[in-house]
Every structure is written in C-alpha cells, then in structure tokens.
Amino acid sequence: MNMNKISRNFLSVIIVAVISTGCKNSDKNKNGGTDEEVSGQETAQLSLAPMVPPPITRNHPTKVVVNLTTVEKVMRLADSTQYMFWTFGAAVPGNFIRVRQNDEIELNLTNAPDSKLSHSIDLHAVNGPGGGAEFSSVAPGHTSTFHFKALNPGLFVYHCATAPVPMHIANGMYGLILVEPKGGLPKVDREYYIMQSEFYTKQSFGFKGLQEFDMDKGIKEQAEYVVFNGSVNANAGKNALIAKVGETVRLFVGNGGPNLVSSFHVIGEIFENVYLEGGETISHNMGTTLIPSGGAAIVEMKMNVPGTYNIVDHSIFRVFNKGALAQIKVSGREDSTIFRRN
Amino acid sequence: MKIISSIIFLFISIAFVNAQSLRGNIPEKKMIKIPASDFKTFYVSKTNKPIVVNAFSMDEYAVTNAEYLEFVKANTVWSRSKVNRLFADVNYLKYWESDFDIGRSNKNIYNSPVVNVSWFAARAYCKWKGKRLPTLAEWEVAGNAPPKNIAYTSVTDYIMKWYEKPPLPVLPNVKSTYQNIYGLYDMNGLVWEWTFDFNSFISTGDSRNTTNDNTNLFCAGASINVTNREDYAAFLRYGFRGSLKGNYCINSLGFRCAKNINIK
Numbered sequence: 001m002n003m004n005k006i007s008r009n010f011l012s013v014i015i016v017a018v019i020s021t022g023c024k025n026s027d028k029n030k031n032g033g034t035d036e037e038v039s040g041q042e043t044a045q046l047s048l049a050p051m052v053p054p055p056i057t058r059n060h061p062t063k064v065v066v067n068l069t070t071v072e073k074v075m076r077l078a079d080s081t082q083y084m085f086w087t088f089g090a091a092v093p094g095n096f097i098r099v100r101q102n103d104e105i106e107l108n109l110t111n112a113p114d115s116k117l118s119h120s121i122d123l124h125a126v127n128g129p130g131g132g133a134e135f136s137s138v139a140p141g142h143t144s145t146f147h148f149k150a151l152n153p154g155l156f157v158y159h160c161a162t163a164p165v166p167m168h169i170a171n172g173m174y175g176l177i178l179v180e181p182k183g184g185l186p187k188v189d190r191e192y193y194i195m196q197s198e199f200y201t202k203q204s205f206g207f208k209g210l211q212e213f214d215m216d217k218g219i220k221e222q223a224e225y226v227v228f229n230g231s232v233n234a235n236a237g238k239n240a241l242i243a244k245v246g247e248t249v250r251l252f253v254g255n256g257g258p259n260l261v262s263s264f265h266v267i268g269e270i271f272e273n274v275y276l277e278g279g280e281t282i283s284h285n286m287g288t289t290l291i292p293s294g295g296a297a298i299v300e301m302k303m304n305v306p307g308t309y310n311i312v313d314h315s316i317f318r319v320f321n322k323g324a325l326a327q328i329k330v331s332g333r334e335d336s337t338i339f340r341r342n
Numbered sequence: 343m344k345i346i347s348s349i350i351f352l353f354i355s356i357a358f359v360n361a362q363s364l365r366g367n368i369p370e371k372k373m374i375k376i377p378a379s380d381f382k383t384f385y386v387s388k389t390n391k392p393i394v395v396n397a398f399s400m401d402e403y404a405v406t407n408a409e410y411l412e413f414v415k416a417n418t419v420w421s422r423s424k425v426n427r428l429f430a431d432v433n434y435l436k437y438w439e440s441d442f443d444i445g446r447s448n449k450n451i452y453n454s455p456v457v458n459v460s461w462f463a464a465r466a467y468c469k470w471k472g473k474r475l476p477t478l479a480e481w482e483v484a485g486n487a488p489p490k491n492i493a494y495t496s497v498t499d500y501i502m503k504w505y506e507k508p509p510l511p512v513l514p515n516v517k518s519t520y521q522n523i524y525g526l527y528d529m530n531g532l533v534w535e536w537t538f539d540f541n542s543f544i545s546t547g548d549s550r551n552t553t554n555d556n557t558n559l560f561c562a563g564a565s566i567n568v569t570n571r572e573d574y575a576a577f578l579r580y581g582f583r584g585s586l587k588g589n590y591c592i593n594s595l596g597f598r599c600a601k602n603i604n605i606k
Contacts, residue, residue, distance in 0.1 A: 072508075073508075074508050084505075084506045084507065084508065113433070113592075113593050114509050114593060116504075116505055116509065116534075116594055117505065117578055117581070117582055118581050118582045118584070118585035120585075137584065137585045138585055139582070139585040139586050139587075139590055139592055140592045140593060140594065140595075141590075141591075141592050142585075142590060142592075162581045162585075163577040163578070163581040164574045164577035164578065164581075167574055167577075212502075212503065212506050213502065213506060215502070215574055
C-alpha cells in the first residue's frame, strides 16, 4: 500500500514537473533562459545585514554552493530586551545570498547541534514544490542538501517552512536571496540589506528582559515590535547606514512578515528607481512603495543633501510605537539650490 | 512448609538478582500504567480514524546516563567505538568521556536523561530490559496528560516555554520538571523522546481518493487536516519527529521504554 502510494505520488510529482516546465519553458527562453552553459564552481560569499555581498562579475552561470546554518539564539530585540530568536546564520535577518541567473545552486542547510527544533528553508527563488522546504528539513546537529537552478532573476525572500511555519517566521527565520540578471545590475555607489519584520511578545513593547512569543497576538496580527534588521534601532543612531552627497544608494529591502505589509518610505528622499516587488518592472520617482509580507523590493536613490534620513514603514504608528525605524546618515556639502532654509 | 517457602523465596531471590545483574545493578524503575484510550491523531483525514490505544505501562522517567551505561557494558556492540554507523551516527554518546565512562566532568548528569542515542540504540536498550519503545500514539496519550504538581495555564504554554529557553549548559536530572496526572515525570520540558514509529504520520495508511491528502508539515500544507491549528507545541513535536532518521543522535533527544500489559 505504501509503495503504491509512494510510486503514485512520485508519478504525480513527475507529471506536475513536466507540465510546469512545459508551461514555463517559453517564458524562460524569452529571458535568455536555460540555454547558457554552466561552468565552474564556487562557494557563495554570504553577508549579514546591513551588508550585501559584492556584485557578481561572472558572465556565465556556475555551480554555487550555499552553506546556511540555522541557530536558535537569545539576542537583543531592544535595549535591555532580549528574545529567543530562531535564525539563519545566528542573525536576524538571515544571510544575504547573491547568485546569478541560471546558476545551479547546491544548498546545504545545517541545523546547529544545540537547536531544540527542526528547521528547513523555502526560497521564493526556487521553481519546485515547497521551494525546497521538504527536501531541506533538518534535525539538530545534521545537514540537508538540495539543488535548484535560479531560473528567474529578482530579489526574493527565503524563510523556514517547518511546522508551525508562522512561529518559525515570527521568531526570525527569514532572509533575502538576490538572483542577478545576466549582465548584472547597474553599478551604484553603495548597497545595503534591510529587512522588516514584526515580533509578537507576551509583554508589551519596551518591557525589559527575555521576552516570550505570544501565539494569540500572532494570530490576531497584533505585533508589539515592528523592526528593521531584527531589533529596535539595529541600524539607527551610531549604527546608521552611511553615504555621501552625490552617491546613489541601492537598498535591497525585504519583508519577512509574518503578517504585516510594509509601506516602505525614506523620509526626505525620493526613489529614482524601484524594482517593484523585487521583479523586473522598474518604476521611477516614487515616495512610498508597498512591500508584501514574504516579498521584497529594490530601491535606488541619489543622495543630494547631507543629513540624517529616516527609513520607515509609513504605517506610521509602527515607527513611533513599535520600532520601525532605520537611518542613513549622509555627509557632504550642502546644495542650497536643492534645499535651504528661507 | 516454612522451610520450603524459604527455599522457594531464596530461589526466586537468586533468579531475581541474576536477572538484575544481567540487566544492570540499578534497581528497575517504576512503570506507570496508562489506561486504554482513543487517540485522535494530530493529522486527520477521512481514512484516518482515531486510534484505540490499549492500556500499557511506561517508564516513570526517561532512561538515564547511568542506566544506559549498564546497557553498554552488557552489550559492548553498543559502545561508542564499536557501534555500527548505520545504527548510530557520529554524534552517538559524543559527550561521554569514553566507551564505558560517562566521565567525571559529567558527574552531574548521571541521573539526567541519556541523549545522543539513536532510535536503533533506544530500541535495543528497551529490548534488553524486556520492554519496547512506546508507539507515537502511546507517547502522545501519555505526554498530553496535564501536570499535577505545578501551576500551569495550558500544557501547550508550558511546552512552548521550554522551546523558548536557551539550552542549559548541563542537562537537568530526571524528575526535575513536572509529574503528570498519570504519575509520569518530564514528558515535556526536559528532552525529546524517541517513539517506535516516530515518522509514521508522514504517510497515512490508505491513500484511495486522497490525491489531496496533503499530510506534510511544510509551508501551508501543515494547515490542512489539523485537528487543532493552535496546538503549536504539537506542530513543533511532529515537525521535529518528521526530520529524524533512525540513526540520528541529537543533543536533546532521549527516550523511555514501554511495555504491554498482559490481560489474563
């Protein structure tokens, strides 16, 4: 009976795979698709927020080995407030992965020996059931491996997809993967990685000490904390991002959720370019862009005037009362033709 | 008459002592009777009816390092250096000092649950004791019984608190958490425990007309066919079991044994 079921399931997987690749082939080829030859092998250079790995200079796809580790760890959620985070790479958000279109990725997911729980990864950059979730399921102290080809360029969220998924995400298990298009992205002066997410704690915002996850608040979508890069003021004040007047800054922005949609805005700046929801369509001269939960966007802005710029979720109570604030400090000469008093 | 009964008693005692030395010097632990019940699986489908769990008995607390050491000494094939990798991975008993020595630095954990033992090893231990591993259904019936000696709001809440705490540098001794209404200690909050059929929920028995019988634990699939969507502790437990293989040895995974109750 079991064998019957297994073979039947296997067959349906093959059929689904054939149908879906059959449907998608034409799209892929339009983009330049899968006709490129894969050569060489490298290990992905990963980064932690707010940093981004360097742009890819290869003009061909290669085999890329990505090594991620899931770690359960108590870290700072706010000053004097800690939380038991579940993470990719012992940080929230998790490691930034940067690959090129048509790269063949070997993803090794190691679950730290001291983890209490099993974890997995669902990358939205994957074509395949679960985004890799089931293949990557891994018990503490062990490693799972699966392979995928990065067919579609774009900026994608990845997250843990082990039950209960909302809890794994609510505890910090998400990050971004950038699949650069052939030819790469246009050169800019600075790139940063920012990810919004919210936390549901039993105690209210600002309560000191180790906080517990509150499932009821999660279900009701009543977040106590809405933060950028995993904690209140992770990239504000002395940890603010920096840039110089005249530079173009590119932000890879993700929204890990688990529930809230972000009205992403930088106060006092205008996005010259927005890769809407991380895809191919570029919109220009936008003030605020919407980033869905489990979604992303690439925004680019030229910094014209020195000063401190607040990065916010313009659902503005989240900024004042829940922590949704990061900053860019821009140094350089004033330009009175652009901005001045009187 | 008195003499005869004394002799019989002596024989029985000798037999008992012999059995004891075969099975180790640590006194047999108490087993608790768990009454028969219906177990409603966490995952339900049309073909997946409640399971009748017959009355059985279960170890009062998890197998300790000291108890496990006796097993290894009596069954050297299960010592760290001799064990077959097919039956226990490289993490097998990795925190012990050597094959037959838990270690002085580990003296605080002699009475803590043995961890980093595989399913095969756990099964062999129980067999050696004349017992067996509990089935998943039996474990769930026993493990979901409410505590009787601590204040708690819900079992789920209690369990979730365990998951949220960072691991302690030294694993506490058995009987250090709560005792449930059956009298079992530490069913939650100390270590995970192997069950005989730990991954059985992955495929449900009959699959006729069940092309949509999506009993997987990943992504949104996990929200289908679940009896209680808010039992996050059960999700975590089943998710954990689902990632295991029989030879896996894990820091937080131990076991206890069960036994049939013979009805005459």
